[in-house]
Amino acid sequence: MGKQVVQVKLAPTLEQSQALAATLLAVNGAANWTSRTAFAHGVPREYELRKRTYAELRTEHGLGSQVAQLVIKKTCHAYATIAGLIKAGRLQGKPAEKARSKPVEFRPDAAQAFDDRCLSWQYDTRTISIWTLEGRMRGIPFTGHPDHLKVLAAHRKGESDLVFRNGNWYLIATVEVPDAEQHTRPVDFLGVDMGIANIATTSDGDNYAGAGLRRYRRRMAKVRAELQAKGTKSAKRKLKARSRREARAVKDNNHRIAKQLVGSAERTGRGIGIEDLAGIRDRVRLPAAQRGELNSWSFHQLQTFIAYKAKRAGVPVAVVDARNTSRRCPRCGHTAKANRPNRNHFNCVGCGLAGPADLVAAVNIRHRARTTWAVVNQPIVADTPQPAADTSDKPRTSVRDS
Numbered sequence: 519m520g521k522q523v524v525q526v527k528l529a530p531t532l533e534q535s536q537a538l539a540a541t542l543l544a545v546n547g548a549a550n551w552t553s554r555t556a557f558a559h560g561v562p563r564e565y566e567l568r569k570r571t572y573a574e575l576r577t578e579h580g581l582g583s584q585v586a587q588l589v590i591k592k593t594c595h596a597y598a599t600i601a602g603l604i605k606a607g608r609l610q611g612k613p614a615e616k617a618r619s620k621p622v623e624f625r626p627d628a629a630q631a632f633d634d635r636c637l638s639w640q641y642d643t644r645t646i647s648i649w650t651l652e653g654r655m656r657g658i659p660f661t662g663h664p665d666h667l668k669v670l671a672a673h674r675k676g677e678s679d680l681v682f683r684n685g686n687w688y689l690i691a692t693v694e695v696p697d698a699e700q701h702t703r704p705v706d707f708l709g710v711d712m713g714i715a716n717i718a719t720t721s722d723g724d725n726y727a728g729a730g731l732r733r734y735r736r737r738m739a740k741v742r743a744e745l746q747a748k749g750t751k752s753a754k755r756k757l758k759a760r761s762r763r764e765a766r767a768v769k770d771n772n773h774r775i776a777k778q779l780v781g782s783a784e785r786t787g788r789g790i791g792i793e794d795l796a797g798i799r800d801r802v803r804l805p806a807a808q809r810g811e812l813n814s815w816s817f818h819q820l821q822t823f824i825a826y827k828a829k830r831a832g833v834p835v836a837v838v839d840a841r842n843t844s845r846r847c848p849r850c851g852h853t854a855k856a857n858r859p860n861r862n863h864f865n866c867v868g869c870g871l872a873g874p875a876d877l878v879a880a881v882n883i884r885h886r887a888r889t890t891w892a893v894v895n896q897p898i899v900a901d902t903p904q905p906a907a908d909t910s911d912k913p914r915t916s917v918r919d920s
């Protein structure tokens with residue numbers, strides 16, 4: 519079972535938006551009062567805190583029964599989170615002391631969880647109805663990615679967070695998607711090479727370019743430098759918004775690539791072979807100017823997306839050793855630095871096989887994935903031909919002999 523979140527954007531009328539704003543403000547005000555009460559009583563357990571606050575949250579703060587419970591829960595959760603951070607040593611010294619010395623405080627527009635008793639979803643009309651201070655607000659439209667909406671309708675479960683960000687309203691819902699049964703006997707593997715020029719290249723010869731994204735990031739880097747030079751408060755704010763937007767662009771791109779890779783493997787009954795990340799870090803050495811342009815977290819994110827989408831689709835993933843995947847000849851096995859005359863080209867000094875370097879790497883990854891999978895998953899029987907021993911698979915079309 520894979521837990522994920524799905525975000526939808528709300529499209530409230532002005533009146534609805536005002537009711538939501540007033541509600542979020544009131545709920546966080548109530549949470550701050552609850553937090554102070556908790557602090558004054560040595561941060562009691564949820565049950566104890568409920569006894570001390572519930573009635574007043576209902577009468578003085580005007581919260582509905584369920585929302586009052588959720589506010590108490592949110593307060594307890596915040597204290598537990600801080601205690602956990604201190605215990606884990608992630609909050610130490612002065613900041614830890616500071617956190618312990620005063621009540622937890624919520625921003626006036628902090629996110630608030632709503633559960634099925636105070637928030638309901640009408641998927642057919644794409645609207646929600648939600649508890650507000652001014653009573654139940656019905657028919658608030660929501661929009662989202664068609665794929666997300668499908669998942670939402672089928673698998674949403676439990677609480678959703680109401681979030682106000684950059685002047686817009688969102689609901690972040692939790693979905694629990696059952697994993698497909700993994701097929702343990704893939705007919706083959708789709709090798710995926712990750713790199714800078716092409717974010718991903720497959721052993722089928724498909725490229726997932728990052729060119730547009732790189733251009734975008736370069737432009738952003740320039741704007742960022744300008745804003746940084748200004749150093750004003752509004753420049754800092756703009757900077758923050760920009761880096762958020764940038765991260766979102768990378769994330770969207772990685773989602774799209776992962777979806778296409780997994781879809782392609784799924785349709786053809788194959789598994790996916792990827793390199794271990796340490797190898798990528800090693801191999802992708804960038805000139806200083808490009809560093810940070812597309813760094814290892816982006817690869818890590820792509821791998822994470824591939825892993826969970828594959829799991830959901832039942833597509834096996836083999837993580838392979840990345841050593842020499844860009845120097846080894848997939849036809850004759852000759853491995854040499856000289857096989858790679860420059861960043862983009864492969865040219866085997868042994869047998870003359872030539873082609874784009876990333877495609878050659880992807881083909882090598884495919885080989886290794888097959889071998890790895892065979893070793894890990896097949897019973898060792900002397901006369902069973904192992905897929906790894908199969909040397910007939912020549913790299914595809916765009917690798918040519920020269």
Ligand SMILES: [Zn+2]
Pocket residue numbers: 847848849850851852866867868869870871
């Ligand atoms: Zn060769």
